[in-house]
Amino acid sequence: MTSLVAYVIRRLILLVFVIFGVTVLIFAISMLFSPDVRALLYIRNVQMYKPEVIRSIIEKYGLNDPFYLQYGRWMGQVLQGNLGWAHSSSQTVVDAIATRWPNTFELVMFIAPLIVFIGIYLGVQSAIHRNGVIDHVTRVFSIIGWSLPSFWLGLLLLAIFYGMLGWLPPGSLSHEAQLFVSSPSFIRYTRIDIFDGILNRQLWITIDALRHVILPVIVIVTIDVALLIRVMRSSMLEALSKPYVVTARAKGLKEKTVIYKHVRRNALIPVATLSGMLVAGLLGGLIITETVFGFGGLGQWTANAAIQIDMPSVLGYAILSAFIFVVANLIVDILYAYIDPRIRLE
């Protein structure tokens, strides 16, 4: 346990350097543009395109200063919790992330376990019934899932379940629920509507939120589970061909024990890595799905910020993204030790 704590602390210290590296890199890329080009990012309309205005912007924001001074000013603000103003969303970057990330998380908390469990289950079934009906069906399902464009699937499901049947509308909440959660009497404890509904004893909010996550979750799971199925299947097939499986069977172990206790556990290592990266990627935002369903998550915001060259937002997202990936890696490493006791955290 002590070694685990030390390992986690070491990795968290590493996180600081990762964030530093990422932000320096992004900042350095932005500095490749001349000060007057960067000043254009502050221009809001054509009337501002005047030499004196551009000069004034360069002076006001110190765009002519050396790299280390500009970076230092920005980092100084970051250390005080100020990531700047996100002009692409008219709020502070901290607020933008704090209000959008829970929406993304709300989706991922359903998507991640579904992908992992369905992916592992179908991958195992496919492998142990190799070239059988289950294997063929699963493989076709995964090929189709992987090939489907998420926007197309999303729109199709919306047309059926909202346009025709009126069951599952777009957005993260219905309009009435959205107005209710915005009222002062509703406390946003977590900003995750499903939980906040329960905490505020407004179960209808929770049910409403659940109704709104169904379609985006189906879309992402259908598409992303395909990769996991295929990796799990390959990994299982490889493990099944190992000598210890023959030994286990020769010892007279039940087939279920061989498959689920020995083979599956060994086959999980590449799946754990993939799952970690997949979940980290999902937590970083689901651009297309969030856009199609108007879900107001992190992915949609980040894409919009990048298009508008909203540097404070891009840098803020970079910090969050680095954090998510480092933590995801850390969790995967800890899982390795659990899955395979031969791996030690040192």
Place this chain on the structure above:
Amino acid sequence: VREERQNLKKLVSSALIISLILVGSLLLEPAFAAPPPIKRPGEIIVATIEGGMPETVDPAWAYDTASGELIFNVYDTLVTFDAEHMETYLPSIATEWVITNITGTTSPEGIPWYFRYTFKIRTGVTFQDGTPLTPKDVEYSFEREMVQDRDGGPQWMLYEPLLNNAGGAAYLGNGNLTDPANVALVGKMIDHSVESNATHVWFNIGFPGSYAPFMQILCQTWSSIMSKSWIIGTGRSDWNGEWGDYTGWVAYHNPDISPLDSPTPIMMGSGPFKLDTLDYTAKYWSVVRHEGYWRGWPADFPTLAGAKPSGYILRLTVTWAYVWETRSTMFLVGDVDFCAVPRAHIGEIANKDGIRLIWPLPTLAVDAIFFQFNIDPATPYGPILPAGTFGETGIPSDFFGNPTWGIHVRKAFAYSFDYDTFLSVAYLGEAMHPSTAIIPTLRYYDPTVQGYTFDLAKAEEELKKVPGLWDTGFTITILYNTGNLPRQTAAGLLKEKLEGLNRKFHVNVASVDWRPYLRAAVARQLANFIIGWLADFPDAHNFATPFYATWGTFSAWQTYSNPDMDALIDAGIAAPEGPERQAIYTNIQKLAVEDCPSTTIDMALGRHWERDWVAGWYYNPIYPGVYAYNLWKWYYVSHSLLDASIQPTSTYLPVDVNYDGKVDIKDIYAAAKSFGASAGPPIHPRWAFRCDINNDRKMDIRDIFLIAKNFGKSSATWVTPVPAAHDLLGGVDAPASVNVTKTPTAEITAIVKNFGTSDEANVNVALYINGTEVHRETVPTLVSGATYSFVYAWSPATPATTDTYEIEVRVTPVAGEENTANNNALATTLVIK
């Protein structure tokens, strides 16, 4: 007998055929479908484009239409446009006004004044927090709007008429107000440009002339009336209205972010709606009806033969969360009442049940190809040859600007542009080709002035007038911003037609991103550029200046200057409304064609899409978006915003133009009053949108006939909302600021009013300070209409410098209460050491 049999056969056959036809027609006749239930009868939801996010809630800042739409519904102005009409005004916060010539007078700091606009301020108007609106608020609002403007902000519209760019005022909003000598002078000029007494507010015009469009400027969001005490009470870093030594104000000028936007957006006006929610994450804003609005409900305009709007809504919501594919489904199922429909997708929505289309709508937007008079030889979009030198590989730097032959090149390019093909490809035919920048939507547009048309023979003729050009040829680069299909189309058309004229003419078409495109245009790096203009105010001056004045936005980029044109533009804005101005703007249009510094290529025509249960909408091209005061839905409204259970018993007939529930002679009379009028452009003074029954944008006998055809029929009517059985209203009265050194204890009054029709028992009222409950009372009985209040003595802690406290009253909803949005009230108090 045979004949009888034959006749009988014929009879039977005929009867069979007729029976079959009748049965068939019965089968083919679709069953009459009852109108679908109206969704959210008390609310209108607008789904706009994804980029339709308000940039700010501050009228001093707002220059985008998305912000303007929100501000327009929350704040009032001194005067307002007369519904569809852009040149006639209705009293609003001002009840009457007078314009006087004060030429010969000067401001205390010596700036000449020419005209004075004096407004009598309406009494009895209250802001949404219940405080009265006074002339001091009006004066403060305009001064604040000028003080707290930003670089590239909208307040140049006040600086120009009031300050005339004198004494350093040109630096306002231009990022260069750093000279301390100017700061005090400009402060004094702002202070003295708007003055008030107990009953009136007046503006002193420093511009030499009457500045005719000043009234239009006063109708718009940058001239919104704000509450001085509320703004100071917010405790944010906002200007407090004190001038002192006239140097302190500059600290509030050009802030990075408006204090009203950060940390959370806040609004409080006297307008018809109050801000309920502005959620940048869920991407919508929602405003609720200001019950005490001084104009009353339903709206008192637009009137038609004495008939006013007959209903209203309780909430307006605008969302920019959805892509077109999602938005269209929402519109078709009725979850959205107004929807932005891209031109390319019109076919997916047109003629669908329950959806009404109003078109074509003339806009106040125009695009043009601008010619650069002095191209930078170092441009990366060359090659550029020395002035006066021709070569097949490039163009001379004075290609368009040469004083001797540049005019022929400009005209040749104007004649080479295939306007009709451009409009049909880039705008799918939904645009007009205006002759000049003074577009048909504007007063003083002169239809007799003929602009350029596509004529390659004339283009060749003009090019041959340039010595040596036809034989030598040229290579020119035309740039457009990536992703802009109309500009890409325009560049492609020019290439095709010019290269078709002469094998030695070469046109390179390239694209760059929007910002580099603008930067290159400003830096004289583009031989020509295509850009558009959207009106700030609907006056010819606002189009003539950017296109043709030496100091104009686009003409300055072009380095185009014509003293005759400048003199005309100056004369146009100085002249009073009437024939004199018309003559000046006619001359401007003629000179614009003659001099051809640019060629206008399109004026877009708009469409309005709405669910057919919406009533009261009308079109004013200068409105920044939906103005909801005049709108309603056809249903018997109940007390609840969301209660759709009670539906209309009959369908609304659009021929019932006076909304009285029956089609009769009054409707015909009302329509006859606008007979012969058209929606233009330009809009006719007697035009009345709701009488255009067949929606062909003109009032003629066909509209009258359609009304007459339905004579005597009943139509849906509006029933005034029934008060709710249970409805409690919370209120708070807290000081805007507390100086703890002088008064360590402040009084806060918590108020609860029973707006419902039922008496209530055990009403809980709690007072919170910064989220912590400090006092709670239970009112044993609160009869209908009664008010209860308690006073809390508050002793705030002494701050280091200042602290801001949120004071909130929360009234616990009673059983059966549906409208709980008004149960809580919030105030902010600034505590000063």
